Amino acid sequence: xxxxxxxxxxLHVQEGDSTNFTxxxxxxxxxxxxxxxxxTAKSPEALFVMTLNGDEKKKGRISATLNTKEGYSxxxxxxxxxxxxxxxxxxxxxxxxASKLTFGTGTRLxxxx
Amino acid sequence: NAxxxxxxxxxxxxxxxSMTLQCAQDMNHNSMYWYRQDPxxxxxxxxxxxxxxxxxxxxxxxxxxxSRLNKREFSLRLESAAPSQTSVYFCASSEAxxxxxxxxxxxxxxxxxx
Numbered sequence: 001x002x003x004x005x006x007x008x009x010x011l012h013v014q015e016g017d018s019t020n021f022t023x024x025x026x027x028x029x030x031x032x033x034x035x036x037x038x039x040t041a042k043s044p045e046a047l048f049v050m051t052l053n054g055d056e057k058k059k060g061r062i063s064a065t066l067n068t069k070e071g072y073s074x075x076x077x078x079x080x081x082x083x084x085x086x087x088x089x090x091x092x093x094x095x096x097x098a099s100k101l102t103f104g105t106g107t108r109l110x111x112x113x
Numbered sequence: 114n115a116x117x118x119x120x121x122x123x124x125x126x127x128x129x130x131s132m133t134l135q136c137a138q139d140m141n142h143n144s145m146y147w148y149r150q151d152p153x154x155x156x157x158x159x160x161x162x163x164x165x166x167x168x169x170x171x172x173x174x175x176x177x178x179x180s181r182l183n184k185r186e187f188s189l190r191l192e193s194a195a196p197s198q199t200s201v202y203f204c205a206s207s208e209a210x211x212x213x214x215x216x217x218x219x220x221x222x223x224x225x226x227x
């Protein structure tokens with residue numbers, strides 16, 4: 001994988017549903033994996049930064065896992081709420097180009113009542 | 114708690130005009146970045162500054178110049194705007210250039226070149 005790829009591109013769930021998204025990234029020379037939450041008309045906000053294989057991070061109902069050997073990260077949202085509606089971006093950085101995060105195109109989540 | 118402040122928020126330019134996008138952060142971050150966001154594409158890095166006094170090209174630097182005026186400010190200049198530069202521009206900062214630190218983004222500048 002040369003680029004950062006996110007799936008699905010968009011997702012529509014009902015309030016209370018749990019959901020998850022995938023981020024695939026180049027595993028060679030991995031340095032860090034970032035997740036951002038981007039609400040419409042606002043700027044991206046950092047959710048998690050993970051650097052170690054097996055890392056798991058949690059913030060409220062949102063959690064993320066990291067597998068650097070196979071090059072993927074999952075973002076989970078438990079009991080989705082309408083305020084979770086946003087685009088979720090991931091970005092990866094490699095050693096040697098750690099300053100140059102490569103961003104995926106995001107997963108757009110819409111949560112309805 | 115201003116964070117990262119970008120100006121202007123909106124701008125319309127004619128082809129060939131020049132302009133400077135301003136960015137300032139008040140978090141004492143060492144590293145600053147300029148990205149552009151185009152439909153269907155991820156954020157793409159234009160230029161970055163690892164620390165005061167240094168700047169480096171990112172993925173899409175052509176047609177742009179930058180200045181790290183001091184630790185707080187990092188400006189992006191379009192010398193001769195082209196329609197291909199129509200985009201939303203985001204400035205960001207982080208404690209250090211290493212990717213282990215999360216980025217703080219500004220609110221964006223929506224630029225249209227006609």
